[in-house]
Amino acid sequence: MNERLRDDVVARLRGRILSGENWHRAMLLAVSEWPLEEETLDGDRFLYLIDGEALDLPRIYDRLALQIADLVSEDELEALLVYGKSPVGLSRDEMKSLMGNKRYNAYLTFIYGVLVEEMVVLAVLQDIRKKRRASGLTRYDANPDDAYRYVYRASRLELLNSFRKERGLKRKRSIDLTQLREFTYWLFKLRLRNSDKSRVASDTKRALVLLQHFAEVKGRLAL
Structure with a gap:
């Protein structure tokens, strides 16, 4: 049933583009209608x-x-997929209108739970390095696990093993993008559970500033 609904969404998407509607707007309308939570293709x-x-x-x-x-x-499609650049420069309000409130709010959850969470570790790592340099400890540079332990109280490998054990996933030396995003969202929830509100707010604020900086460098839509 869902596969048939998916095919209907794709047919409408192509029809809108063929009728002259901007393809990115048509894609966002398709997002609002997309019936699958996941699939294997x-x-x-x-x-x-x-x-x-x-x-x-x-x-x-x-x-x-x-x-x-x-x-x-091809150039416009690559600009969206690689750099997040819309061919028509859609605003947040326009995206929300096309996607619908429920889907747009779920997208905001992705931004904070995955994209911002990725920046939390990087922001903390930068802060640790600055403090060490200011103290003259230039020979003892911080590594990512220092930031993971500060934020989540365990090394990245320990956290990844816990995540995989909880989800019943096999331990592997590598991790694909899909599982990495699941893991990052799991870390987001872990941080919310285990940190006090003031620290969560502080770490998130620094991460947002960093994400905004990268977004501006790449010319993405600002948060």
């Missing part, structure tokens, strides 16, 4: 809704792009 796992809560919009873009590559400028 040619051996590749597409997880769209992490933990049933966080909408991985870039992953849905990847999936829909497969269906419209013959209708859209």
